[in-house]
Amino acid sequence: MLSRTAENLYWLARYVERAEYLARTIDATLRVTALPAAYIGKTNEWDSALLTAGVAASFYQQYEEANEHNVVDYLSFSANNPSSIRNCIEAARLNSRSVRTALTSEMWDTINSAWIELQEVWSRGTSTREDLAKFLRFVQETSLRFDGSAYRTMLRNDAYWFSRMGLHLERADNTARILDVKYHVLLPEEEHVGGPLDFYQWTSILRSVSALTAYHWVYRETLKPWLIADLLILNDSLPRSLASCYGNLVRNLDQIGVAYGRQGPAQRHARGIRNRLEHSNMNDIFQHGVHEFIQEFIADNSRLGEIITKQYLI
Amino acid sequence: MAVAFDEMNIPGGDLRPAYQELARWLKETPPEALEYRRQEAELLFRRIGITFAVYGDSESTERLIPFDVIPRIISGKEWALLEKGLKQRVRALNLFLRDIYHGRDILRAGIVPDDLIFQNPVFRPEMNGQQVPHDVYVHIAGIDIVRVDAEDFIVLEDNARTPSGVSYMLENREIMMRLFPDLFARHRVAPVERYPDELLSALRSVAPQSASGEPTVALLTPGVYNSAYYEHSFLADKLGIELVEGRDLIVKNNEVFMRTTEGVKRVDVIYRRVDDDYLDPLTFRPDSALGVPGLMSAYAAGNITLANAVGTGIADDKAIYSYMPDIVKFYLGEEPILKNVQTWRCREPKDLAYVLDNLSELVVKEVHGSGGYGMLIGPAATKATIEAFREKLKREPEGFIAQPTLALSTCPTCTASGLAPRHVDLRPFVLTGSKSTTIVPGGLTRVALKEGSLVVNSSQGGGTKDTWILDE
Numbered sequence: 039m040l041s042r043t044a045e046n047l048y049w050l051a052r053y054v055e056r057a058e059y060l061a062r063t064i065d066a067t068l069r070v071t072a073l074p075a076a077y078i079g080k081t082n083e084w085d086s087a088l089l090t091a092g093v094a095a096s097f098y099q100q101y102e103e104a105n106e107h108n109v110v111d112y113l114s115f116s117a118n119n120p121s122s123i124r125n126c127i128e129a130a131r132l133n134s135r136s137v138r139t140a141l142t143s144e145m146w147d148t149i150n151s152a153w154i155e156l157q158e159v160w161s162r163g164t165s166t167r168e169d170l171a172k173f174l175r176f177v178q179e180t181s182l183r184f185d186g187s188a189y190r191t192m193l194r195n196d197a198y199w200f201s202r203m204g205l206h207l208e209r210a211d212n213t214a215r216i217l218d219v220k221y222h223v224l225l226p227e228e229e230h231v232g233g234p235l236d237f238y239q240w241t242s243i244l245r246s247v248s249a250l251t252a253y254h255w256v257y258r259e260t261l262k263p264w265l266i267a268d269l270l271i272l273n274d275s276l277p278r279s280l281a282s283c284y285g286n287l288v289r290n291l292d293q294i295g296v297a298y299g300r301q302g303p304a305q306r307h308a309r310g311i312r313n314r315l316e317h318s319n320m321n322d323i324f325q326h327g328v329h330e331f332i333q334e335f336i337a338d339n340s341r342l343g344e345i346i347t348k349q350y351l352i
Numbered sequence: 353m354a355v356a357f358d359e360m361n362i363p364g365g366d367l368r369p370a371y372q373e374l375a376r377w378l379k380e381t382p383p384e385a386l387e388y389r390r391q392e393a394e395l396l397f398r399r400i401g402i403t404f405a406v407y408g409d410s411e412s413t414e415r416l417i418p419f420d421v422i423p424r425i426i427s428g429k430e431w432a433l434l435e436k437g438l439k440q441r442v443r444a445l446n447l448f449l450r451d452i453y454h455g456r457d458i459l460r461a462g463i464v465p466d467d468l469i470f471q472n473p474v475f476r477p478e479m480n481g482q483q484v485p486h487d488v489y490v491h492i493a494g495i496d497i498v499r500v501d502a503e504d505f506i507v508l509e510d511n512a513r514t515p516s517g518v519s520y521m522l523e524n525r526e527i528m529m530r531l532f533p534d535l536f537a538r539h540r541v542a543p544v545e546r547y548p549d550e551l552l553s554a555l556r557s558v559a560p561q562s563a564s565g566e567p568t569v570a571l572l573t574p575g576v577y578n579s580a581y582y583e584h585s586f587l588a589d590k591l592g593i594e595l596v597e598g599r600d601l602i603v604k605n606n607e608v609f610m611r612t613t614e615g616v617k618r619v620d621v622i623y624r625r626v627d628d629d630y631l632d633p634l635t636f637r638p639d640s641a642l643g644v645p646g647l648m649s650a651y652a653a654g655n656i657t658l659a660n661a662v663g664t665g666i667a668d669d670k671a672i673y674s675y676m677p678d679i680v681k682f683y684l685g686e687e688p689i690l691k692n693v694q695t696w697r698c699r700e701p702k703d704l705a706y707v708l709d710n711l712s713e714l715v716v717k718e719v720h721g722s723g724g725y726g727m728l729i730g731p732a733a734t735k736a737t738i739e740a741f742r743e744k745l746k747r748e749p750e751g752f753i754a755q756p757t758l759a760l761s762t763c764p765t766c767t768a769s770g771l772a773p774r775h776v777d778l779r780p781f782v783l784t785g786s787k788s789t790t791i792v793p794g795g796l797t798r799v800a801l802k803e804g805s806l807v808v809n810s811s812q813g814g815g816t817k818d819t820w821i822l823d824e
Contacts (some may be wrong), residue, residue, distance in 0.1 A: 041611045042600050135401070135576045138585040139595050150401050196613060298614050350613045 043137050044200040045351040050133040051188075051204030052148075057126035058181035059212040060113050060244075061174040063087050066246040068167075070238055071106065083242075084109040089219045090212075090246075108327075110170065115160065123177055127156050143172050144187035152180040196297055201292040203331055203346065206290070210283035210339050213247055213270055218268040218332045225301045227326070240266055247278040267328065268320045280335060284312040287342070304345045354671035356759040357501050358773050359424065368502075370427040370822055373538050378422075383770065389531045390421050390766060396527050402519070402582055418815035419524065424763045424776060424797040428542075428824040431793055433760070434497065434505050434780070437689030439789045440680060442493045442782045445512055445667045447683040449489035452666055453479045462614075463682055464675050473720065474665030476628060478635060482652060484661050485558045486786040491659035492516070492551070492623075493782040497690070497759040506691045506758075508777060510676070512668040513660060514625050515808065517796040518781050519583035522547060522590070524818040525794070536699070542793035542821040547781070548590035550792065553623050554785035555591075558657050562607075563620035570594045570610060572624040574642045579811075584625050591623075603646030621657045628662050670753050671697070671719045693758060699750040707754040708745065711738050714754045716745065729806065731757050760806055763817065765799055775800045777808050778819065793821035 046048035067087045084104040088094040091113055099117060101108045114120045131153040141149075153174065158246055164170040169261070185205070192198040223239045240261045244250040249269060256273060258264050287308045295301040321332050355363075360371040367375050397416050426434075451458050452469060459466050469475050494515025496508040525544050529536055552569065559567030573584035575597050588595035600610050601619065609616035624631065630640040635648040650656045666672065672679075674695035680688040696703035696714075706712060716728040728741045745752055762773035780795035797817040798808035808814040 039613050040594055040596065040600050041613055042597065043594075044613045135581070135585070138401075139589040146401070147399060150399065154398065209694060212429075294613075352611075 039140070039196055039257055041142050041351050044196065045347070046133045046137040047140060047197055047201040048346070048351065050130050050137070050149075053126040053130040053133065053209040054181050054184050055122060055205050056212070057123045057130070057206040058178050059209075060121070060123050060126070061093060061177035061181075062246045062248065063090055063216075064110055065171075065174050066242045067109075068106070068170075069245065070242040073238055079238075081186055086219050087113065090215045091121065092215060093121060113242060114164075114170075114173070124156060124158045124160065127152055127177075127180075130162050142187060142191040144191045145184060148180060148187050149183045152176075152184075194293075196294055199294050199297075200350070203287060203290045206283040206286045207339065207343055207346075210280055210287070211336065212225070212338065213278050213280060213283070214332055214336045216243055216246055217267070217270060218329070218336065222268075224267045225324070236263065237261060243270075247276075249276055249278060252276055264320055264324070267323075268328035271331075272315060272318060272320065281312075281315045284308065284315055288312045291346075302349045304342065304349045307338075307342050307345050311335070311342065354775070355773065356612075357499060357761040359384070359761050359763050359776075361773075369618060370425045370430075374423065374425060374535070377535055377538060378764075378771070384767065386421065390419075393419050393421055393527050393531055394715045396530070397523075400523070402523055402586075406490075413426065417520065417810045418801060419527070420765050420774075420799055420801070420815050421528070422764050422766060422771070423528065423535075423818045423820045424778075425539075425820045426778075426798075430505075430821050431479070431542075433689065435791050435793075437505060438495055438780055438791055439781050440684065440686060440689050441495060441507065441510065441676070442784060442789055444676070444680040444683050445490050445493065445510060445664075446488060446784060448679050449512075449562065449661070449664060450487045451683070453482060453663065458679065459684055464672065465679050468669075468671050469666060472666060472669060472671065474628070474663070474669055476663030478648060478652075479661070479663040485560055485657050488558050488659075488784050488786065489661040489664050490667065491554055491558065491661075491784050493784070494779045494796075495690075495782060497778045497780065498693075498758060499778075500758055504691055506693055507676070508693060508758075509670075510668040510673065512664040513777070514627065515781070516580040516583055516625070517779055517798075518547065519586040520816050521781070521792075521819065522798045523586070524796075528818040529639050532784055539820065540823045542823045544792050544794040547792040548587065550783055550790050551623075552591045554783045554790070555657075555659055555699060557785035557787065558659065559620045560654050560657050562655050566620075567620035568593075568618060569621040569623060570596045570601075570619050572596055572598070572622050572626050574598075574626050574630065578625075580625065587623075588801065593623075596622075598641065598643045601644040601647070603644060603650050606646075606650045606655055607651050608644070608647065608656045614679070618655065621659060623659050628665065631658075631662065643728055655731045665752070669719065670717055671699075671750075674753065693755045696754040697754040698745060698754060703754075704745070704749045707752075708742060711742060711745075713757060715757050716721070716741060716752050716754045721749050729757065732806075736766060758805070760800075760808075763799065765801070765817075767801070767803070772803070775806050775808065776817070779788075793823075794819045 056235055064087065067083050071083050082104055086108060087109055088097050088104055095298060096119065097112050112119050112122065113342065114123045131149050134141055134149045138146060159173055164173050188201055220239065220243050223236045240263060241250060244253055247270065253269055257270060259265060269276055269279060271280050273279050274285050291305045291308050294304050360368060394416065397419060402818045448458065458464050459469065490512045490516060494511040494517060496511065497505050498508050499505060521544055538594045555569045556567050569707060570593055571584055571588040573581060573595055585595055594610060596610055602609050602611065608619045610619050626642050630642040632644050632645060632647040633640045651658060674697055677688045677692050680686065696707050698704045698707055712730045714730045718726040729736065760775040760777060763776050764771045765774040776797050776799045778795050778797050780791055783790050798814045798821040799817055800806055800808045801813060801815045
């Protein structure tokens with residue numbers, strides 16, 4: 039297939055995934071900030087939301103204060119924020135138009151309808167909490183519909199694999215970013231400096247990666263920060279864990295390698311990251327520093343993105 | 353202006369035979385039902401994303417072309433005549449182009465003046481002596497046809513460069529069949545759906561000799577911001593070929609390749625929807641980012657077929673148009689089946705004098721204009737506009753031609769106040785491959801939705817209709 043087509047499919051999936059992640063982040067932040075101050079302590083959760091979205095620097099060039107109004111606006115609708123939900127959906131639609139021939143009609147319909155709906159929401163505005171909640175749900179549903187359409191209607195060939203790769207790479211990045219911002223509340227008991235207040239932080243983290251229920255099914259335990267870290271990093275039964283994302287990335291890259299009859303640096307690099315995740319346990323990770331581990335992962339993950347681009351997309 | 357010829361109603365109250373069943377159906381169908389289907393059609397168009405862009409319109413970069421649900425019907429007998437005429441016309445266009453870029457018999461015979469060719473910006477000296485496979489220049493032609501009476505079809509314009517609109521022919525039919533299955537059951541409408549197949553086989557048939565047994569065809573688009581982008585992606589999809597942009601192609605050793613995820617792959621035939629000027633920055637406009645550097649040298653080496661060929665603009669130029677009847681006679685030795693609109697060439701003093709005296713009754717067109725821009729419609733223009741145009745005309749008479757204001761035929765059309773006659777034209781698409789010239793029975797009917805308006809261009813508020821050729 040055309041390199042440009044592969045590139046568009048890959049980015050299309052990334053944009054949709056990112057939009058969903060932003061919607062989840064806002065949703066989780068709204069919940070935690072709705073609690074009385076006594077339950078969440080002094081941290082500015084809207085600041086954390088900006089950090090996990092990776093847009094704090096550009097935000098402060100335009101706004102003074104990270105409050106609900108400003109952050110929701112910047113993450114959802116701002117035209118000046120290249121990765122606002124709005125710009126993600128715009129970019130997803132533009133990418134879809136460029137590769138319409140590689141999309142199934144169900145996928146196109148999902149993106150095009152979302153884009154049409156977004157124009158309406160955009161002109162109406164979301165003046166109430168209810169409007170906003172509806173909008174955030176709509177973004178998540180769009181992503182689910184897109185994902186489902188891809189899964190159910192696409193041929194299993196390189197077009198599908200490139201699209202899946204975009205999804206898993208973006209997802210791994212998002213999960214890692216949450217961990218990066220919140221790692222300090224996930225430290226094991228003996229190192230832990232916080233207090234019972236953190237309970238709400240933990241649920242918030244789990245909610246933003248849709249893993250609150252999963253946690254209980256996996257561990258049958260009350261919330262323990264180190265188990266949350268284990269779930270998000272190493273447990274490959276959780277679709278948004280780093281381990282699961284890398285299991286999928288390796289599989290997709292292998293499928294491409296088989297179809298094209300050759301492998302390259304992308305396959306090797308992805309396998310390297312997966313092996314490291316497979317052979318790690320939380321004790322070691324905590325011992326070596328969870329923050330360092332996460333930052334290294336983020337760098338490795340983005341390096342994989344560059345390698346894929348070089349090997350296939352240009 | 354005379355009363356326009358109506359394609360459904362005969363003055364006095366009778367109906368033309370092709371429309372009888374439709375008229376019966378319209379009588380049985382309540383107006384609300386029609387309105388409901390109309391809205392449904394609009395929704396479908398928007399969801400499928402059948403849009404076009406209007407340049408210089410910042411409000412909305414994507415618009416829908418209004419779709420009128422009342423079909424335009426042409427009888428099988430009328431179509432047979434039209435088809436014959438179109439094939440004749442396109443054969444002549446191809447022979448003319450072959451001659452202009454080789455022996456130039458027609459210039460020596462004094463039928464077309466030299467300067468109309470050599471001083472014409474759309475003449476491409478790069479094409480002199482260049483062999484194109486099977487001598488086909490115009491693989492896809494969109495000939496604009498109008499009617500003024502029951503007898504004749506008149507050619508308004510020959511589009512021999514990158515004519516667009518065929519996706520509307522196909523999509524309009526799809527949507528009509530979805531919305532009005534009952535109406536189709538009551539007519540025998542010739543199908544149009546084999547157009548993509550015929551286009552693909554025409555394109556494959558003209559592959560260069562150096563191509564492999566299974567030539568690779570690609571559609572070259574200027575990209576998503578082009579007004580006809582939807583059509584490009586639609587056609588690539590229906591043909592099952594890659595939709596490429598200039599940056600997807602590279603030229604190596606005078607061969608053209610596309611960049612794929614598995615390395616580069618040779619391309620043999622390019623159905624290009626990029627204008628000559630932007631095809632190759634090394635040969636034409638150096639600032640073009642849409643083209644492919646080196647494409648013209650691969651073309652000269654005979655390793656790639658471009659459809660349509662480079663330089664076809666010289667055949668559909670408005671200045672050449674008035675010579676078409678002579679061109680048909682010169683190459684084919686036949687009388688033209690399709691008529692031309694009477695045309696005054698402002699470059700000729702006698703014609704110019706007539707045009708200047710009768711500006712308020714004529715349509716004056718820029719020789720190099722298109723899309724209905726830059727023209728004067730005398731009867732609809734204000735005095736001031738006419739005077740301004742008179743000055744332009746005097747300054748540069750060779751830049752203009754003039755034609756009588758045609759009373760384009762009308763068809764029943766949905767309007768805010770019920771069905772009413774609106775002016776229409778027709779663009780059938782003529783395909784030429786190595787062996788044959790074919791036309792899918794149908795075309796794009798454009799309709800001027802404003803009462804009395806004669807401008808059918810989609811960029812200026814025109815709409816479209818499904819065009820039915822009855823298979824009798």
